[in-house]
Amino acid sequence: MSFKVIKPGFLSTIQDYGRLTHGAHGMNQSGVMDEHAYSWANYLLGNNFNDAVLEITFGNVELEALDDMVICVCGAELDFKVNTQAASNWRSIQIDKGDRLSWALPKHGIRAYLAVKGGFNTQVLFNSRSVNLRENIGSKLSELDILDCQSSCAQLEHFIAPQYIPNYNTDVILRLLPSYQYFEFSDAQRSLFFNQKYRIKNANDRTGCRLDGAPMTVKKEKMISEGMSYGSVEIATDGLPIILLKDAPTIGGYPKIGTVFSLDLAKLAQKQPNAAVKFKLMDIHQAQKERLRFNQFFEIALNS
Amino acid sequence: MHKIILAGESSILIYFGSKIDNSLPKNIANFANELNTQFSDLIIDSIPSYTSLLVNYDLSKISYLEFSAEVQNLLENFKFSDSVQTYDLIHIPVNYSFETGLDLEKLLAEKDLSLDEFIDIHSSQEYLVHAIGFSPVFAFLGQVDKLIQAPRLATPRIKIPAGSVGIADSQTAVYPSESSGGWNIIGRTPLDLSLNNPESLNKFKVGDRVKFYPITHDEFSRYGE
Numbered sequence: 001m002s003f004k005v006i007k008p009g010f011l012s013t014i015q016d017y018g019r020l021t022h023g024a025h026g027m028n029q030s031g032v033m034d035e036h037a038y039s040w041a042n043y044l045l046g047n048n049f050n051d052a053v054l055e056i057t058f059g060n061v062e063l064e065a066l067d068d069m070v071i072c073v074c075g076a077e078l079d080f081k082v083n084t085q086a087a088s089n090w091r092s093i094q095i096d097k098g099d100r101l102s103w104a105l106p107k108h109g110i111r112a113y114l115a116v117k118g119g120f121n122t123q124v125l126f127n128s129r130s131v132n133l134r135e136n137i138g139s140k141l142s143e144l145d146i147l148d149c150q151s152s153c154a155q156l157e158h159f160i161a162p163q164y165i166p167n168y169n170t171d172v173i174l175r176l177l178p179s180y181q182y183f184e185f186s187d188a189q190r191s192l193f194f195n196q197k198y199r200i201k202n203a204n205d206r207t208g209c210r211l212d213g214a215p216m217t218v219k220k221e222k223m224i225s226e227g228m229s230y231g232s233v234e235i236a237t238d239g240l241p242i243i244l245l246k247d248a249p250t251i252g253g254y255p256k257i258g259t260v261f262s263l264d265l266a267k268l269a270q271k272q273p274n275a276a277v278k279f280k281l282m283d284i285h286q287a288q289k290e291r292l293r294f295n296q297f298f299e300i301a302l303n304s
Numbered sequence: 305m306h307k308i309i310l311a312g313e314s315s316i317l318i319y320f321g322s323k324i325d326n327s328l329p330k331n332i333a334n335f336a337n338e339l340n341t342q343f344s345d346l347i348i349d350s351i352p353s354y355t356s357l358l359v360n361y362d363l364s365k366i367s368y369l370e371f372s373a374e375v376q377n378l379l380e381n382f383k384f385s386d387s388v389q390t391y392d393l394i395h396i397p398v399n400y401s402f403e404t405g406l407d408l409e410k411l412l413a414e415k416d417l418s419l420d421e422f423i424d425i426h427s428s429q430e431y432l433v434h435a436i437g438f439s440p441v442f443a444f445l446g447q448v449d450k451l452i453q454a455p456r457l458a459t460p461r462i463k464i465p466a467g468s469v470g471i472a473d474s475q476t477a478v479y480p481s482e483s484s485g486g487w488n489i490i491g492r493t494p495l496d497l498s499l500n501n502p503e504s505l506n507k508f509k510v511g512d513r514v515k516f517y518p519i520t521h522d523e524f525s526r527y528g529e
Contacts, residue, residue, distance in 0.1 A: 023351040023358070024336075025505050027440040126505070135440060135499060136481070179310040180317065224324060225435060225444075227351035227358025229312035251353045251437035259312040284368050287313040295364050303348050303362045 001067045001116070002148045006100070008141035009061035011204060013131035014122050016052040020302065022126055023250045029230065030130035030137075031246050033206060033269035034111050035262065036166065037075030039298040041115035044072045044092050044158045049300045051119030052129040054147070056112045057204055059103040061141070063114075065095050070117040070155055076109030076168065076270055091159030092117075109168035109270035110203060118150025134207070134247050168270040174243075175264050175282035180232060180256035181223075189216045189235075193257060194279055198241065203273045206247040208234075211277065215239030222253040231260040233279075243268070261287045263294060306379050308372050314348075314363040316372060318379070321355045324446065329434055330391070330511040331384050332357050338382060343374065352510040353435040354444075390432065393513045396478065396493050398427070398469050399524035404492035406461075406468075411454055411488060423518050425449050426490065431476060433512045441480035441497050443508040448476050460486035467493045469516070480504060494519075494527035 015038075018031025032038040032055055042051050059078035072092045073080055080087050081102045082095060089112070095101070103112060122129050122138065131138035141147075185193070198211035216239045227250060228234075234242045234254040243260055244252075260268070261282055268277065294300070311317040320335070321328055332352045339359065340347055346366050351358040361371050400423045402409050412422055431445035438444075448471055456472045461484060464470075468479045470487025479485060480497035497504045508514070519527070 020360070021349050022440070022505070023349045023360070024436065024509070025440050026436040026438065026442055027505075126499075137499065177310060177313060179312060224354045224356075225437065226317060226353050226356045227311070229315040229358065229360070231312060249438055250351050251435055259310075259315075261313060284310060284313065288363050288367055291313055291363060300364070302364070303345065 001069055001151050002146050003063040003101075004066055005062075005141050005143055005145040005147065006064055007060060007062035007102075008143055008145070009056055009059060009103070011057040012061050012141040013055055013133070014052050014120050014138065014147075015055045015130045016119075016128055017050045017300075017302075018130050018246060019126050019128040019132070023227065026250050027126065027135065028132065028247050028250055030128065030132045032113065033246055034075055034113070034266045036266035037111070037270075038113050039294075039300070040090065040160060041072045041074040041113045042119075043298055044074070044090070044160070045070060045115055045117045046155065046158075047115060047117065047119055049298050051115065052122060054114040054120065054141075056103055056114060058110055059105050059112070062100060062102040063147070065097055065099045065101065066146075068094070068096050069149070070094055070153070071101075072115045073112055074115070075112040077107040078112045079104035079107055080112065088159075090165050092155065092157055106272070110272060111269055116149040117153070117155065121148040121150055132247060166267070166270075168267075172264070172267050172271055172275070172277045174268060174277055174279050175261045175287070176233065176258040176279045177261065177282055177284055177287055179229075179259040182258050184255065185235075185257055189218075190257070192216050193241070194281070197276045197278055200271055200273055200275050200277060203271055203275070206245055208245055208248055209243040209268060211241045211243070213240065218255075223255055225251045225253040228252050228256070229259055231262060231265050232256045233258055233260060262291060308375055308379075310368070311358055312360075315358060315360045316368070316375065318357045318359065318375065319355055320357070324354050324434065326432055327386055328355055329432055333391070333509065333511040335379070335382055339375070339378060342378060346371065351437075353437065390513045391509060391511045393430065393515060394508065396495060396514060396516050397519045397523070397527065398491040398493050398516045399519050399521055400426070400491035401521060403521070404468070404524070405490040407454075407457075407488040408490050411452070411490065414454070415452060417451070422452060422490070425452050426476070427516045427518055430513045430515050433508050433510050433514065434475075435510060436508060439480065439483060440499060441504045441507055442477060443512075443514070445476045445514050447474045454488045456486040457488065460484055464489060465492065466498055467495065469493060492524070494524050
């Protein structure tokens with residue numbers, strides 16, 4: 001079972017849940033930027049939570065199916081078509097040999113996930129199929145690549161009830177855990193941080209999301225480098241936040257004002273450059289409760 | 305002495321001290337091993353660095369409060385050693401030359417040292433692996449002799465060849481693969497420390513010692529034959 005790549009797009013890479021166990025070797029975790037859309041895509045196909053999908057950023061992708069397959073696309077609306085017909089996200093679809101799947105330009109959101117029943121079958125490197133462009137682990141799609149996937153068989157159509165489909169056009173409020181150096185920031189710094197709307201500078205960067213806004217006054221010296229968790233928010237020497245994402249380095253020496261809740265990072269992954277974001281405090285117990293519910297629903301078992 | 309803080313919805317950060325100290329890396333590595341042994345079913349990953357250990361755990365199995373209490377308990381009963389202990393001693397061949405050491409000529413002039421003096425200072429000492437990061441297999445080694453310390457370049461280079469050996473302030477390191485970076489480049493190792501070599505990933509661990517030894521241009525070119 002496979003696809004042929006006709007148009008590779010701006011940034012399309014195979015991703016799974018990520019490379020979670022090599023932090024001590026200095027290797028970043030990689031993996032999908034929007035865990036919500038990704039998890040639904042695998043769920044609707046009855047896949048394992050960690051099966052590899054194609055992460056399509058901004059579109060401009062065309063694939064030819066070389067076999068009959070069952071697929072599911074979740075996430076951004078990038079004008080997805082099967083041949084010349086508009087096709088739906090958030091449901092499993094039977095496609096036939098010779099069908100052309102295409103994604104043109106972003107209408108709502110920026111990242112779409114193409115899952116195939118059984119998952120894509122690219123090489124596992126360091127316990128994951130996730131492409132890591134920074135470290136040259138795997139590569140982004142290029143023309144005429146053949147994308148292999150596990151054999152796929154017909155299944156009943158599964159879809160999400162419309163009320164569960166996210167609206168990517170609403171403003172994002174990022175809930176922040178008071179972690180790392182939160183208590184070392186002054187009241188004035190925190191007040192500036194929580195009371196302003198920041199704007200996203202670089203939405204397509206998998207390493208970090210830089211925000212633009214009124215900078216806070218910061219001390220210039222760096223700290224001793226320490227391990228950085230997914231979603232931690234550094235305040236760089238220019239006084240502006242950088243939210244560390246999937247391809248971020250494992251350690252770093254800027255003070256961090258907190259850590260964004262992972263399911264809010266999934267929403268952030270769908271925002272265009274220049275979109276507004278605000279921060280709001282979140283309690284660790286609430287975060288764990290919400291994430292636990294998510295993990296249980298999608299049967300995410302990280303350490304098994 | 306130690307302190308546990310929140311680092312994320314499923315991670316905590318443990319501080320073992322507030323300053324860089326040669327006794328810390330091995331203690332932190334030992335504690336990480338102990339933690340992994342005791343709670344192998346709960347721990348997803350841990351990242352040691354200079355004075356701290358970041359621990360990612362599985363929130364599906366244990367809550368923040370419960371996990372912090374377990375770690376606190378283990379910290380209280382853990383035997384820390386004040387002496388500097390280390391794991392393995394790793395020898396790294398380096399060709400120190402103006403050809404491979406892109407900043408060497410400038411540094412010699414600034415420091416008023418001959419090439420032989422510079423090589424002797426950099427290669428006579430054993431360094432300690434304090435942290436691994438920036439990119440895979442990039443080991444931060446300390447402490448560089450004051451005579452040859454130099455601040456990072458004002459403008460980082462776009463491309464540094466794989467194997468380049470650099471100095472930044474009191475630290476030295478090998479760039480495992482071609483990358484950008486702002487360290488002063490003083491030579492190059494012929495060892496393949498990139499991810500193309502499957503053995504690279506386990507080459508260094510926090511708490512190891514590293515010693516460089518000089519090789520000639522000829523030995524560099526013929527290395528591994």
